[in-house]
Amino acid sequence: MKSTEIKPGIYWVGYIDWDVRDFHGYQTSRGSTYNAYLIVDEKIALIDAVKGGYAYDLIDKISEHIDPAKIDYVVSNHTEPDHSGELQRILDIAKNAKVVATQKGKDGLEKYYEGNWDYEVVKTGDSISLGKNTMEFIATPMLHWPDSMFTYIPEQKLLFSMDAFGQHFASSGRFDDQVDICELLAEAKIYYANIIMHLGSTVARTLKAAEKLEIDMIAPSHGVIWRSMIADIISAYQDWAVCKPTNKALVLYDSMWHSTEMMAVSIAEGLGNGGVPAKLLNVSINDVTHLATEVLDCAAVIVGSPTLNNGMLPTVASFMTYIQGLQPKGKLGFAFGSHGWAGGAVPKVRTMLEDTGVEIVHENITCKYKPDAEELKVCYEAGQILAEKIKTNICLP
Amino acid sequence: MEKYRCIPCGYIYDPAVGDPDNDIAPGTAFADLPADWTCPECGAPKDEFEAC
Ligand SMILES: [Fe+2]
């Protein structure tokens, strides 16, 4: 795959990773790309690098246009190794290049690479002229690391947004209008849910700051470049920043001898008959990447676990730990499950739900061994009660 | 004096330490930080902090 010119004299020189299926635990079922960009002007700038192992490809792509030794600036918008992993190899060739980063970016790069690099530390409002193009820098701390920044080229209305607006999505098309729209939006949503969900207030603040910029192209560091659907992705980010609920409830559970599963089914039936479609999701067979994506835009998170050794099942604990870190906003829910004798799982699930920020709208539902008709009715009615609350919450009749 | 935690990033403001990067002297209570003070890690404003 050759480089792609995205604006006059500005090239995508990244790497398409068709094979990656696990990105630090995130299931990347459609692969990914590590996007780097080259600006050829009176001065030469490289925006970010690629993940370790792919320098050969980056150097080939840069060499289609210039001798890499001539690079004047290497901009590190984000310190994470999927973008900085090959900086040292580039700097070995581009001996006079300055590394442009925020102070926190410099601190992080020094810890990772111990390189004696020549830095130019920048903050919001700073800019560097390359000739016809100017690089303006906008610090975006905690989107999604403290070091993160955007680089904006006003002359081209082009925003390099690093991980923001990214997607783990390998494709031969480089632009949003060259790929399947449903796949693209699905991957953008999975990315947001798993990498950015807990940073909603930071996203809202950054979107507000970016409103002032004239943008007709957003070039992220993963996936395709936005040019035809900029308004769509920004409005999606506005919804996701507040975890805007849709008319959908999740019943997440695991079961040992089908008892907790029976309860889950009754709760889901109560929700469904109350007018809220429910998804039954067994956490032991669904991976957390996709479960987190379901959580992003659901209205309710109802979690069930049988009791094992006085606690919840490790599968449920694993899911709850992941979701607790992602801190979804504005979700309703409650805890349920069966037990043999003393119990213990359900109150622990409830505590984890509370720590996740879920508003508990029904008392714990438990039963011994196997739910009888009366106990299943309690589950069904809990689903119905919750459905009424959800419809009020999201303003459905 | 009470410590405050930044909700977005988890940074803890400890009045005993202050925020030397932003010229906030040790001994400054959270309430006495300037209104435009922001989290030194992530830039979150004061109202995104909670007592801990
Ligand atoms: Fe990242």
Ligand SMILES: [Fe+2]
């Ligand atoms: Fe990344």
Ligand SMILES: [Zn+2]
């Ligand atoms: Zn913070």
